Amino acid sequence: MPKLIIDDIPVEVAPGTSVLEAARSVGITIPHFCYHPALAIAAACRLCAVKLLDGPVKGIQMSCALPAQDGMVVSTTDPEALKMRALVIEWLMLNHPHDCPVCDEGGECLLQDFTIAGGHSRRRYQGKKRTFQNQYLGEGIHHEMNRCIECYRCVRFYRDYAGGTDFGVMGSAGRVYFGRFQEGPLESPFSGNLVDICPTGVFTDKTGRFRARYWDYQFAPSICQHCSVGCNTSPQNFQRETIKIVGRRNDQVNGWFICDRARFDKSYLNDPQRPREPRLDGATCGYDVAVDAAAKSIAEFVRKNGADKLALVGSTRLSLEGMILLAQLAEVAGGAKVCYFDDAGQQQGSLAAAKLLHEENAAYVKDIEQAQWISLHALDLMEEGPMLALAVRKAFLAGAQIFLVAGDMLPAMKVLPFKYTAVETLDQVPFEGGGKGVIICGAGSKDPDLLAEMASSGAKLVMLQPGPNGFAAALLAQQHAAVPLAELVAARQVQGVVCFEADVPEMLLSDLEVLANADWRRGAVEAKAPIFLPTTTWAESDGTAINYEGRAQRFERSRVAGLPLKGLDPKYYGSATEAVSLHPPRVHRKDVPGGAERDAWQVMAQLIERLGGEALEPFSGKWRALRNLDPEGEGVRIFEMGLGE
Amino acid sequence: MIPETLKTSLQARVASAITAREAAVDVMKELQAHYGWLTDEAVQEAAALLGLSPLQVEELATFYEMIYRRPVGKKVIHVCDSISCWCADCDKIIQYLKDKLGVGLGGTTADGMFTLVPCCCMGMCGDSPAMSVGGVPYGRLTPELVDEILEAERHKP
Amino acid sequence: MDLPLFRHNRPNRVVTFDEYREEGGFEGLKKAFSGMSPNDVQQAVLDSGLRGRGGAGFATGRKWSFVPRDLPGPRWLICNCDEMEPGTYKDRVLLEHNPYSLIEGMTLACYALGVRHAFIFIRKGYEKAAANLARGIEEAKKAGLLGEHILGSEHSIELDLHLSAGRYICGEETALINALEGKRPNPRSKPPFPAVKGLWQGPTVVNNVETLANVPAIVANGAAWFKGLALNPEGAGSKLFCVSGSVKNRACIELPIGTTLGDIIDGACGGMRDGKKFKACIPGGASTQFLKPEHWNLPMDYDTVVKAGSRLGSGGIIVFDEGHCLVEATLNLINFFARESCGWCTPCREGLPYVKEILTRIENGRGEEDDITILREHVKYLNYTFCALAPGAMAPLDGLLRDFEDEVREHIVKKKCPLK
Incomplete structure (x- = not known):
């Protein structure tokens, strides 16, 4: 353990730690551009210069590329180091366009910060600035090469980390250019990370440019709800609109990055067509009126048909809180049935996975990265868990053997960022006993016997759930012996349903009475339900999700519910009675337009109360341990908390 | 499209390399010799031969001084402007070439015969000022010698 | 021999x-x-x-x-x-x-x-x-x-x-x-x-x-x-010296290590061209510092040349006479290095064109007093680059400011190149 002194502070760090990281560990930020914890050291920008006053190395050194050694005495504030850093800024500013006011990065720009911090304020260079032509890189990312400071972060991420081959660095000297061979959309499904990783405004999020500055945003720690990997994100909202979504570091789940779906697939959140008004028999009504009507309808149905003819249907996109209250509600309703899945196959596979996984065999991202062999079992990784493909790539680059066990159902594999050997069956994977192996498969619609066979291989397991919160749905389904809706329908065991954020196919609904529906999106259920209760999305609610490896993670409300201010229908601010609108308008309102939505679990709690029950805090009893989950922490694996069984 | 014989010989070159990439510069040079410059099509053909993406070939092509990614004349004149040639008044020779050919640096003559570009030290310092025409080096240049060389090169295949 | x-x-x-x-x-x-x-x-x-x-x-x-x-x-x-x-x-x-x-x-x-x-x-x-x-x-x-x-x-x-x-x-x-x-x-x-x-x-x-x-x-x-084979006791072997610039016979010759600069120029190269006076030379290719008339009898070996403030380098000796402007010569060298930078690290990629811009202005009579300060900063801080290209490029500039500062200053004061 090397011991060194940085700015008079004694530091002890693990061998191999750089001086830059050692300084960081005691709260000293050494300015840097090319250094990024997730990427290999480039030592290209030369900004992180420090002066070594004593010890095995002396003089000006680049702290990112200098391993901490015993006896080093480091100064980050020595005049020579400061001068070097000031010059680096001056060099970078020779050609940077100084266009911060019209740059979307302004306010969250590392270059801006370090330029101000370094005190560069006078231009001594009298030459012209070089300029470049930008490229069209697709609908996600805007390219502005003139701003480039050539830190090589983008290529090191895109090419080295993510395995992309269509974006790189061309030219030499002052002509180096970061882009594509020809204009066109970036091919990598991780391309959006260029926005996060670029220290200045070369790559900005085209889907949210020029809407707001960093200080305008409302944001909170969140969890992506696109697949069961549960990547950590931070939605950036402005005036009730999710403008951008950026990656949030969690080394246990997604590292620093997120996939493009997590980043760019957000328009549904802001969709003005989202159903936001409670409805009773087709007419808009107050929320409480709708809840009253739903409670009354449930009570009447139960009295008429018996509680066992009623099913309360949830789904894998419901938060864990909602899933727990769904069972409470069923009980209060006199013992109604509860469904967490509509499809039987999905429930079967999902449940089998949840049962098979335990603390020792459930692989997480680090297990994948450090595996010696990895077997992908008949799944489309880029669809079911894209970020894991980057973990597999890490293992691949470290020498792991990758197999694709296709069986007879080879899914349409998109280009994977690693090479693999295709084999017919799991038996053909040369699994060395004791080796660090990982099997990755999708759990939904899988034969439980097949999943059990995989579990018996001794390898660590990744069983991706059919939905963002599938693991939780499986736990709840198991706890409450839930039967999938399709089975109940087939056996004619139900006549009526109340659906909570459940995408039940129209076919299943044909012989059912839909009593009420609570959801934030439209669909067959919503179309059929006489009572509609709008709910909040994950961006507008607090909640908990359990990812594929049994990790419970808390997400926080990142903005208030309601219609985005942009494009707001004039009916919300014009007068409904005056023929000619007054100026200024004299229409007063205290509620947020379209802001009636409630969290699904709160709707359930209200129904429980209307039905005469007492709504318990969702995290009571065995779930109590999740009550204080830190949204900014790494999440907690439920096995550790004894919640797996 | 490159002729089958060239394709076969390039495939053999790539196959004999320790890694395919190792042959990249050879492949680019051969394709440049065929097309006159490394066309977009040539970049794509090189990529296919080398098992790389076109971008990966472009990353290399744009790095090297002697790979042309823009159309050039039939013969490229590289005239050295480094220190030893500067001592031998290469500025005068460069100006003479510009005037004679009626082009600026980087320009191609109207008849498509010559492209004039400055280049870094050619290792002809003992015979400065120096230039190369279509890859053939010439030293101890005088305006009269430049006239002779260009006349001869114009008629050489 | x-x-x-x-x-x-x-x-x-x-x-x-x-x-x-x-x-x-x-x-x-x-x-x-x-x-x-x-x-x-x-x-x-x-x-x-x-x-x-x-x-x-x-x-x-x-x-x-x-x-x-x-x-x-x-x-x-x-x-x-x-x-x-x-x-x-x-x-x-x-x-x-x-x-x-x-x-x-x-x-x-x-x-x-x-x-x-x-x-x-x-x-x-x-x-x-x-x-x-x-x-x-x-x-x-x-x-x-x-x-x-x-x-x-x-x-x-x-x-x-x-x-x-x-x-x-x-x-x-x-x-x-x-x-x-x-x-x-x-x-x-x-x-x-x-x-x-x-x-x-x-x-x-x-x-x-x-x-x-x-x-x-x-x-x-x-x-x-x-x-x-060497003429000096610390040296070993022979060296190929390739001479260019203002000498009669520009030639690549093999001579014992330790042969003096004067012997190379006067002996093997037949002296200065057209009776010109030796002003300075770069002894070992573009990335070395100038040697001056006082080094005429310097034995050309690695350590002796280092002691004289330059490097033997590649043995590429470029000889300048009194008609050569060393600001322009240095500008030419910097232009080469700026063009040949690979573009990886900031000081080399951006610093060399900066130096080039300043030297161009000085040579064209638009130099300012502050420029010398900026050039000196580059000489010092362009040492902290990823590889040796930029430090090499700074060697002749360092030599220019060390040995020929008056010539640089004359450009700035007279607002023109004194040799033009």
């Missing part, structure tokens, strides 16, 4: 294989293969005091000794013939007259280092040298001096040519390794040094043409003989 490198040279053509053999060529190889162990060869090179002739002057035997003996997998030798340092043309002249010394030297180096496959990395423009080498390799193979089972032994050594496409940075050994692998020729970070992790991650030695071409004579005649 029987100097090792040029003794086989014919005035206007390349020496033939037979001529080379008749004059004692391949004797070193035969000697090594009949009784010298690889360690013996390495020891001979170490004892000879041979220093890298590419520019850095690092002891060749020591460089070889850094290659770990016990690592599994292939190891590599690369001959650096990416001779693009302005003012340097010795390797071209050597190879255009005689490819065999290099071939024999590389074979011996491979033997000493346990290398089975070596490469010669040749710059664009040296096609004639490449053709000589290609022919020489075939001849050596046919004669059993290269290829499978050399001289009937169990040693097999393969020699391949790699023809580059022109970039000065390829001469930096780690950039050269990247170039050879078909990657962008940016330098790599050190450590790991190529001796441990180089070409395809294997142990790799990169040596200059002239360095390797010296090895046969060292092995054949012994280390003591080689050391004795």
Whole structure:
């Protein structure tokens, strides 16, 4: 353990730690551009210069590329180091366009910060600035090469980390250019990370440019709800609109990055067509009126048909809180049935996975990265868990053997960022006993016997759930012996349903009475339900999700519910009675337009109360341990908390 | 499209390399010799031969001084402007070439015969000022010698 | 004087294989293969005091000794013939007259280092040298001096040519390794040094043409003989000096290490051109500092030239007379380095064009007093770059400000170049 002194502070760090990281560990930020914890050291920008006053190395050194050694005495504030850093800024500013006011990065720009911090304020260079032509890189990312400071972060991420081959660095000297061979959309499904990783405004999020500055945003720690990997994100909202979504570091789940779906697939959140008004028999009504009507309808149905003819249907996109209250509600309703899945196959596979996984065999991202062999079992990784493909790539680059066990159902594999050997069956994977192996498969619609066979291989397991919160749905389904809706329908065991954020196919609904529906999106259920209760999305609610490896993670409300201010229908601010609108308008309102939505679990709690029950805090009893989950922490694996069984 | 014989010989070159990439510069040079410059099509053909993406070939092509990614004349004149040639008044020779050919640096003559570009030290310092025409080096240049060389090169295949 | 490198040279053509053999060529190889162990060869090179002739002057035997003996997998030798340092043309002249010394030297180096496959990395423009080498390799193979089972032994050594496409940075050994692998020729970070992790991650030695071409004579005649060639006691061997600029006969000549600057210019080069006065010279290619008239009797050896404030470098001597403006000369050198920067690190990529802009203004009479301060800052801080290109570029600028500050100032004060 090397011991060194940085700015008079004694530091002890693990061998191999750089001086830059050692300084960081005691709260000293050494300015840097090319250094990024997730990427290999480039030592290209030369900004992180420090002066070594004593010890095995002396003089000006680049702290990112200098391993901490015993006896080093480091100064980050020595005049020579400061001068070097000031010059680096001056060099970078020779050609940077100084266009911060019209740059979307302004306010969250590392270059801006370090330029101000370094005190560069006078231009001594009298030459012209070089300029470049930008490229069209697709609908996600805007390219502005003139701003480039050539830190090589983008290529090191895109090419080295993510395995992309269509974006790189061309030219030499002052002509180096970061882009594509020809204009066109970036091919990598991780391309959006260029926005996060670029220290200045070369790559900005085209889907949210020029809407707001960093200080305008409302944001909170969140969890992506696109697949069961549960990547950590931070939605950036402005005036009730999710403008951008950026990656949030969690080394246990997604590292620093997120996939493009997590980043760019957000328009549904802001969709003005989202159903936001409670409805009773087709007419808009107050929320409480709708809840009253739903409670009354449930009570009447139960009295008429018996509680066992009623099913309360949830789904894998419901938060864990909602899933727990769904069972409470069923009980209060006199013992109604509860469904967490509509499809039987999905429930079967999902449940089998949840049962098979335990603390020792459930692989997480680090297990994948450090595996010696990895077997992908008949799944489309880029669809079911894209970020894991980057973990597999890490293992691949470290020498792991990758197999694709296709069986007879080879899914349409998109280009994977690693090479693999295709084999017919799991038996053909040369699994060395004791080796660090990982099997990755999708759990939904899988034969439980097949999943059990995989579990018996001794390898660590990744069983991706059919939905963002599938693991939780499986736990709840198991706890409450839930039967999938399709089975109940087939056996004619139900006549009526109340659906909570459940995408039940129209076919299943044909012989059912839909009593009420609570959801934030439209669909067959919503179309059929006489009572509609709008709910909040994950961006507008607090909640908990359990990812594929049994990790419970808390997400926080990142903005208030309601219609985005942009494009707001004039009916919300014009007068409904005056023929000619007054100026200024004299229409007063205290509620947020379209802001009636409630969290699904709160709707359930209200129904429980209307039905005469007492709504318990969702995290009571065995779930109590999740009550204080830190949204900014790494999440907690439920096995550790004894919640797996 | 490159002729089958060239394709076969390039495939053999790539196959004999320790890694395919190792042959990249050879492949680019051969394709440049065929097309006159490394066309977009040539970049794509090189990529296919080398098992790389076109971008990966472009990353290399744009790095090297002697790979042309823009159309050039039939013969490229590289005239050295480094220190030893500067001592031998290469500025005068460069100006003479510009005037004679009626082009600026980087320009191609109207008849498509010559492209004039400055280049870094050619290792002809003992015979400065120096230039190369279509890859053939010439030293101890005088305006009269430049006239002779260009006349001869114009008629050489 | 029987100097090792040029003794086989014919005035206007390349020496033939037979001529080379008749004059004692391949004797070193035969000697090594009949009784010298690889360690013996390495020891001979170490004892000879041979220093890298590419520019850095690092002891060749020591460089070889850094290659770990016990690592599994292939190891590599690369001959650096990416001779693009302005003012340097010795390797071209050597190879255009005689490819065999290099071939024999590389074979011996491979033997000493346990290398089975070596490469010669040749710059664009040296096609004639490449053709000589290609022919020489075939001849050596046919004669059993290269290829499978050399001289009937169990040693097999393969020699391949790699023809580059022109970039000065390829001469930096780690950039050269990247170039050879078909990657962008940016330098790599050190450590790991190529001796441990180089070409395809294997142990790799990169040596200059002239360095390797010296090895046969060292092995054949012994280390003591080689050391004795030098005129000064600390020196060893001969050196190819390639002279350009204001001398009568611009020529590449082989002279003992320790020959004085004056003897090179007045002797071998026939003195200054047109009776001009010697003003300064750059002794070792573009990235060295100026030597002045006071250095006329300086013995040209690595350490003595360093003591005089410059470097022997590649031996490319560029001679300036009183009619040369050294601001413009330095501007020309900086222009070269700015153009040849690989673009990896900030100080080199941005600092060199900055220096170029300032020198251009000074030369054109638009210099300002503050400019000298900025130039000095660059001289100091362009040392902290990723590789040695920018520090090399700063050497002549450092020399200009150290030795010719008055000339620079005159430009600024008179608002024009005093020599124009």
